[in-house]
Each structure stands twice: as structure tokens, then as C-alpha cells.
Amino acid sequence: MSILLNKNSKVLVQGITGRSGLFHARMCREYGTQIVAGVTPGKGGVHVEGIPVFNTVEEAVRYTKANVSMIFVPPPSAADAILEAADAGLELAVCITEGIPVRDMVPVKRILADHKMKLIGPNCPGLITPEESKVGIMPGYIHKKGKIGVVSRSGTLTYEAVKQLTDAGLGQSTCVGIGGDPIIGLNFIDCLKLFNEDPQTEAVFMIGEIGGSAEEEAAEWVKAHMKKPVAAFIAGVTAPPGRRMGHAGAIVTGGKGKAADKINTLRNCGVTVADSPTRMGEALRSALGKGKS
Amino acid sequence: MNIHEYQAKEILSGYDIAVPRGRVCLTADQVERAAKMMGGHCVVKAQIYAGGRGKAGGVKVVHHPEQAQELAKELFARKLVTPQTGPEGLRVRRILVEEAVEIAREFYLSITLDRGASRYILIASAEGGVEIEEVAAKAPEKIHKLTIDPLTGLRSYQARKIALALGLSGSLCEDCVELILNLYRACLEKDCALVEINPLVVTRAGWLMAMDAKMSFDDNAIFRHREYPDMVDYSQLDTLEITAGKYDLAYIKLDGSIGCLVNGAGLAMATLDVLNECGGKPANFLDVGGGASREKVAEAFKIILQDPDVKGIFVNIFGGIMRCDVIAQGVIEAANEVHCPLPIVVRMDGSQVEEGKQLLMASGLNVQCADNLGDGAQRIVKMLG
Structure with a gap:
């Protein structure tokens, strides 16, 4: 088992005729992902690298039974692409696109509440179930099949964490990069819930960053519901406080968001926090030793 | 992207929100003339990309044009340090002279994004002014919040509840409803990350007026506002940060001596954390982007070398799909192109790591290769003694 993605997932690529869309469609297929279709409005009917391209997601789903979308559509049209995927009845959309305006994502998030489709991202590396399927831009070779769930707000720092886990002999069930934008689809808690229910996953590693309060909320959820050990790393302990404008941000967050606050909250909720990014694998081993969070 | 108070007020005016009569000045003489125009009694406001100006002496009421001129000379000559600028402070290059209003x-009153709710949130309080964050912390019941459903938008009845909660009544209450709806319209149409009116006042004459305004835009939305790039006041930004921005690199100057070149923001932050842990002091945060293209690595080298405090460079690239020999080639070309004389430690991960290391070792640069993140940090700290 795994979460969200497995070897039976049929993946279509929105924006497949773009440079990165095509490149990563190829990389994912080489990893073993079933890439069954591409979608680019106006290019329906052609084939790229043997993959049929359709004008709409609906059409692609009708002909190929795709259930997952990987989105590489440029920012001005990306919000529309996500909604199109939801409307076509897909189960999961992974939006890699970086730079989608907040004003576009606010209604998307609201509308997705009425759909069954789950969204990962935007501005994320995607997700991978090692040795089965990869829907994203992460390097496949650092991953190894196993029992650790990984959920992260970061991109390359996730690769660093996963490599340390693999080097320590700790394979992964599924690794999810939820993305670093202000508005994202699945958050830490959504992924923790899925890992909690997944029989293959025995422990979870979480990678957070300064800013926002998602890590604090996840910590509270772990304390109340998590049946499995959780370890974490928070980047930015030594980051200088940035310049800021006005008061509204501070009023909304209530002053939360500093790395030290996040680490304290996580520890108080039973999460093992790595005190250095060089010891993420060790932190997870130690969490496994301690048992349930 | 931040803009100045006077620019925010120009935008708000366009949405029928009243602001004091004012003039932007670039010299002390202009300030004197503007003050004369206002009748001598006026407000002199330093324009910087941060709040907290009042307490730092950046906003003052003056009574004569000469007094305005003197104050302007003083403001133009120094850096303004407020709780929101950081210890460095910001230079004043523009001054807003406004009529004094009773x-x-x-x-x-403000609108920003509530990340937790994934919606815009309207925040209002009858306790306006400089201590608003304290009010929020100590007396949260005095802060009125409304998260806005994007599908219905902000409705008049919701704005009226806020206006009533502020204690307004009669026609003033209805004026406030109109103002709140206009503010939300401005927030959406201008792709604001923040729009804040503090204070919003009722004048002695009985009008609602935005006495101060702060606005910042969503960087991701600049593509649909062609006028925004021209609104930037570069005097408010670090010169190296400006150069970095041109090449789409995220660069922040810090006060140490180890130049850092990393791909990905999270890994870049983690790199600073490890260097500090090893007793090193990073000279900067620099994220070349997840892909770490050759061009960006080259520009990043140039920017790091322009910082005279840098004594050595730590390159930490988790190549992912990129091959390490390609990355190494990029590092070598960049270092040679800019004649980098400083010691470099390179930590790379990705495919073809050994080939990449061999290229670096054979390059003739003063370079060491590290096996992993911790090893790399220790090496550069040791090299710099």
C-alpha cells in the first residue's frame, strides 16, 4: 500500500507540449509511471513520444481512463487547468506550476471543496510512491520502497531528507511535496491523516519551514490523533527576521511562524525534531525507537 | 512587491476613497514649496518600505515651510530605523507633504490573505493607530475579522456589520460600507498581498479619510500589471538584491563571511542553519532555483563576489534530475568567468557525482568537494579558519 499514488495510477499531463511538461512526462514514464495522455488546448490529435494529446481533460479521461493529472500549465492559465481536472472527475491533480497569483488560487481552493478531487501543490515537486509511480519533478533514484511516509513544504530539502532516509536504510511508502505557496491543496494534516490510515506506513517524516502556522496545526493534530511515530525538521532557525509592511500579517498569525516556536510546539506534541538538517535520518530512527507520538 | 504610502493613496483615490491633499517631494526645497502650498501647517512624511515611521521620527506635523524644509534636510540625510526595517534602517529618498487634517x-482597516482559511480576510478595529498589534494581542475582542467567501464576494450587509462594530451610525456608517466594498475591489483588482489603512479617520468635518495607507502586491501577479515594475523605488532595496532579482535569484545579504550558493529555498535555509551550527557565519542567503541552470549559477557567483565581506564560497546543490557533471561544468565556467580567487567548497548530489567531482578537482580552482551537507559546511568553516 501507499497513499494517493500506486503502480495502477493512470496519469495524464496537462501542458505536455511545453518544454518542462514533456521533459518530466518522459522522466516519469522512465521511472515506471503510466503516462496515458497529454492535454494541450489546440493540439488535440497529435502524439508526443507516443502519448496521445487531447484538447480537453474530459476527452483524455474518456479515451484513456486517466485518474491522475500532472499539471505544467504556465501561471496565467494554471488555475483554470486545476478546475478543468476537477470538473473531469479526476481523483488527484498534482500542480507543479510555480508563480500562480493568490487571487486565482483563492476561488480554486473554495471550489475544490465541492469536488472529490485532491490537489497537491501548486509550486511543489509532486509525489512519488517509490518503485511504483512518480508524478513530479523529483529525482527518482534517491528513493527506496519502504515504510516511511514523507510530507514536506520544501523541494530540494525534501530530496536531502529522502536521501538521508534511504542512506540510513529507511525506505519510503510515499513522499509528498505539498508545496510552499500560501494557498495549497492537501496540507500537512491531510497527508498525516492518509499516512495514519495506510497499513504500509509505519512512521512519518515531516519537513517544514519558517512562516505560516501549518506546522503548529499539524503538531496539535499529531498529538490528538496520530497512531504512528513522527519526526520532523524545520528549516530557518537562523534565518534573519525579514522586513515587513504593516500589521495585518502579524494580526492574522498572532506572531506565530518563527522556527523556534514551531520546534517547541512540535516537541511538546510528541514529535521528534532533528536539531540539524544533517541528522534528519537519525531523528526518524530515534522516533521509531520511541514508538507512537 | 511593496510600494510607498503616496502610491497606495493614489490607487485608493482611484477607488473613491478620500485621502488628504498631498505632494511627493524629492528635495528639501520641494518640501518647502509644498508646505507653503498647504499653508505652512502640514504633515511631513518620510516614504520608506516599512511601517513604524512615526515613532522613529519619520512623520511630523510642522507649522512653517522653513520648519518643513529643515526637517526634510534631516530626513534625507539619515537612515530611518523602525521596528519593521530591521537594524540597518532605510534611506529616505521621497517625502510626502500633506495637508494637516483635524x-x-x-x-x-485592512485586507490581507488568511493562509489558514485560504481566503482574504478583512480586519477592522475602533482602536486604530500605532498600537494595533498590541490591541490584537491583549484585547482580541476589539479586533473585528471577516473572512471573505470568494464565490459571494464581500456583501454590503457584511461590510455594514463591520461599520457598525466600529461604532459608526447614520450616513457615516453607509459611507464606511461603501469604502469597505471599494477597498475589497481594489485589493482584488490590484492583486494586493496587503492593503492597510491605519488610521482610517473621521475628520472634524465629518468625512471618512485614509490618513495612512500601506499596500503590497502579490509578486506572482505582476505579469498582469504592466505598470508595477515602474513603481518600484530602488533606493529602498539592497543593490545586490536588485541585481539578483533581475536574474530571478532570491538573494538576501547577511553579515557573515561565507558566501552561499544553494538551489531551493528550504535547502538554502537549512544550509545557513548547518553553517551556524558549525560555527560559520553565512554572508548571504541565495537560492538559484530548484533547477540550478548554468546561467543562474554564473550570475549567482558574480553577485556573491561583489560582497566584499565574502572570504569563501559554499556551493550546495542537490541536482535532482540534473547531472552533477553538468553542474560542475557550470560552477567551473562561472568561477573562471568571474576570476574567483576565493576558496570554494562544493557539495553536489545527483547522478554522475563522481564525474562531477573529477571535473572540479581537475579545474585548477581552489576547490574542495564534500561528500554531504555536514561535511561541506565543516570544510568551508575550517578553510576560513
């Missing part, structure tokens, strides 16, 4: 009541 104030009866002050409120706080």
Missing part, C-alpha cells in the same frame, strides 16, 4: 476618530 481628526475626530481613528480606526484600523
Whole structure:
């Protein structure tokens, strides 16, 4: 088992005729992902690298039974692409696109509440179930099949964490990069819930960053519901406080968001926090030793 | 992207929100003339990309044009340090001279994104002014919040509830409803990350007026506002940060001696954390982007080398799909192109790591290769003694 993605997932690529869309469609297929279709409005009917391209997601789903979308559509049209995927009845959309305006994502998030489709991202590396399927831009070779769930707000720092886990002999069930934008689809808690229910996953590693309060909320959820050990790393302990404008941000967050606050909250909720990014694998081993969070 | 108060007020004016009569000045003489125009009694406001100006002496009421001129000379000559600027402070290059307005009541009003709710949130309080964050912390019941459903938008009845909560009544209440709806319209149409009126006042004459305004835009939305790039006041930004921005690199100057070149923001932050842990002091945060293209690595080298405090460079690239020999080639070309004389430690991960290391070792540069993140940090700290 795994979460969200497995070897039976049929993946279509929105924006497949773009440079990165095509490149990563190829990389994912080489990893073993079933890439069954591409979608680019106006290019329906052609084939790229043997993959049929359709004008709409609906059409692609009708002909190929795709259930997952990987989105590489440029920012001005990306919000529309996500909604199109939801409307076509897909189960999961992974939006890699970086730079989608907040004003576009606010209604998307609201509308997705009425759909069954789950969204990962935007501005994320995607997700991978090692040795089965990869829907994203992460390097496949650092991953190894196993029992650790990984959920992260970061991109390359996730690769660093996963490599340390693999080097320590700790394979992964599924690794999810939820993305670093202000508005994202699945958050830490959504992924923790899925890992909690997944029989293959025995422990979870979480990678957070300064800013926002998602890590604090996840910590509270772990304390109340998590049946499995959780370890974490928070980047930015030594980051200088940035310049800021006005008061509204501070009023909304209530002053939360500093790395030290996040680490304290996580520890108080039973999460093992790595005190250095060089010891993420060790932190997870130690969490496994301690048992349930 | 931040803009100045006077620019925010120009935008708000376009949405029928009243602001004091004012003039932007670039010299002390202009300030004197503007003050004369206002009748001598006026407000002199330093324009910087941060709040907290009042307490730092950046906003003052003056009574004569000469007094305005003197104050302007002083403001133009120094850096303004406020709780929101950081210890460095910011240079004043523009001053706003405004008519002095008799104030009866002050409120706080803003719209920003509530990340937790994934919606815009309207925040209002009858306790407007400089201590609003303290009010929020100590007396949260005095802060009125409304998260806005994007599908219905902000409705008049919701705005009316806020206006009533502020203690407004009669036609003033209805004026406030109109103002709140206009503010939300401005927030959406201008792709604001923040729009804040503090204070929003009721004048002695009985009008609602935005006495101060802060606005910042969503960087991701600049593509649909062609006028925004021209609104930037570069005097408010670090010169190296400006150069970095041109090449789409995220660069922040810090006060140490180890130049850092990393791909990905999270890994870049983690790199600073490890260097500090090893007793090193990073000279900067620099994220070349997840892909770490050759061009960006080259520009990043140039920017790091322009910082005279840098004594050595730590390159930490988790190549992912990129091959390490390609990355190494990029590092070598960049270092040679800019004649980098400093010691470099390179930590790379990705495919073809050994080939990449061999290229670096054979390059003739003063370079060491590290096996992993911790090893790399220790090496550069040791090299710099």
C-alpha cells in the first residue's frame, strides 16, 4: 500500500507540449509511471513520444481512463487547468506550476471543496510512491520502497531528507511535496491523516519551514490523533527576521511562524525534531525507537 | 512587491476613497514649496518600505515651510530605523507633504490573505493607530475579522456589520460600507498581498479619510500589471538584491563571511542553519532555483563576489534530475568567468557525482568537494579558519 499514488495510477499531463511538461512526462514514464495522455488546448490529435494529446481533460479521461493529472500549465492559465481536472472527475491533480497569483488560487481552493478531487501543490515537486509511480519533478533514484511516509513544504530539502532516509536504510511508502505557496491543496494534516490510515506506513517524516502556522496545526493534530511515530525538521532557525509592511500579517498569525516556536510546539506534541538538517535520518530512527507520538 | 504610502493613496483615490491633499517631494526645497502650498501647517512624511515611521521620527506635523524644509534636510540625510526595517534602517529618498487634517476618530482597516482559511480576510478595529498589534494581542475582542467567501464576494450587509462594530451610525456608517466594498475591489483588482489603512479617520468635518495607507502586491501577479515594475523605488532595496532579482535569484545579504550558493529555498535555509551550527557565519542567503541552470549559477557567483565581506564560497546543490557533471561544468565556467580567487567548497548530489567531482578537482580552482551537507559546511568553516 501507499497513499494517493500506486503502480495502477493512470496519469495524464496537462501542458505536455511545453518544454518542462514533456521533459518530466518522459522522466516519469522512465521511472515506471503510466503516462496515458497529454492535454494541450489546440493540439488535440497529435502524439508526443507516443502519448496521445487531447484538447480537453474530459476527452483524455474518456479515451484513456486517466485518474491522475500532472499539471505544467504556465501561471496565467494554471488555475483554470486545476478546475478543468476537477470538473473531469479526476481523483488527484498534482500542480507543479510555480508563480500562480493568490487571487486565482483563492476561488480554486473554495471550489475544490465541492469536488472529490485532491490537489497537491501548486509550486511543489509532486509525489512519488517509490518503485511504483512518480508524478513530479523529483529525482527518482534517491528513493527506496519502504515504510516511511514523507510530507514536506520544501523541494530540494525534501530530496536531502529522502536521501538521508534511504542512506540510513529507511525506505519510503510515499513522499509528498505539498508545496510552499500560501494557498495549497492537501496540507500537512491531510497527508498525516492518509499516512495514519495506510497499513504500509509505519512512521512519518515531516519537513517544514519558517512562516505560516501549518506546522503548529499539524503538531496539535499529531498529538490528538496520530497512531504512528513522527519526526520532523524545520528549516530557518537562523534565518534573519525579514522586513515587513504593516500589521495585518502579524494580526492574522498572532506572531506565530518563527522556527523556534514551531520546534517547541512540535516537541511538546510528541514529535521528534532533528536539531540539524544533517541528522534528519537519525531523528526518524530515534522516533521509531520511541514508538507512537 | 511593496510600494510607498503616496502610491497606495493614489490607487485608493482611484477607488473613491478620500485621502488628504498631498505632494511627493524629492528635495528639501520641494518640501518647502509644498508646505507653503498647504499653508505652512502640514504633515511631513518620510516614504520608506516599512511601517513604524512615526515613532522613529519619520512623520511630523510642522507649522512653517522653513520648519518643513529643515526637517526634510534631516530626513534625507539619515537612515530611518523602525521596528519593521530591521537594524540597518532605510534611506529616505521621497517625502510626502500633506495637508494637516483635524481628526475626530481613528480606526484600523485592512485586507490581507488568511493562509489558514485560504481566503482574504478583512480586519477592522475602533482602536486604530500605532498600537494595533498590541490591541490584537491583549484585547482580541476589539479586533473585528471577516473572512471573505470568494464565490459571494464581500456583501454590503457584511461590510455594514463591520461599520457598525466600529461604532459608526447614520450616513457615516453607509459611507464606511461603501469604502469597505471599494477597498475589497481594489485589493482584488490590484492583486494586493496587503492593503492597510491605519488610521482610517473621521475628520472634524465629518468625512471618512485614509490618513495612512500601506499596500503590497502579490509578486506572482505582476505579469498582469504592466505598470508595477515602474513603481518600484530602488533606493529602498539592497543593490545586490536588485541585481539578483533581475536574474530571478532570491538573494538576501547577511553579515557573515561565507558566501552561499544553494538551489531551493528550504535547502538554502537549512544550509545557513548547518553553517551556524558549525560555527560559520553565512554572508548571504541565495537560492538559484530548484533547477540550478548554468546561467543562474554564473550570475549567482558574480553577485556573491561583489560582497566584499565574502572570504569563501559554499556551493550546495542537490541536482535532482540534473547531472552533477553538468553542474560542475557550470560552477567551473562561472568561477573562471568571474576570476574567483576565493576558496570554494562544493557539495553536489545527483547522478554522475563522481564525474562531477573529477571535473572540479581537475579545474585548477581552489576547490574542495564534500561528500554531504555536514561535511561541506565543516570544510568551508575550517578553510576560513
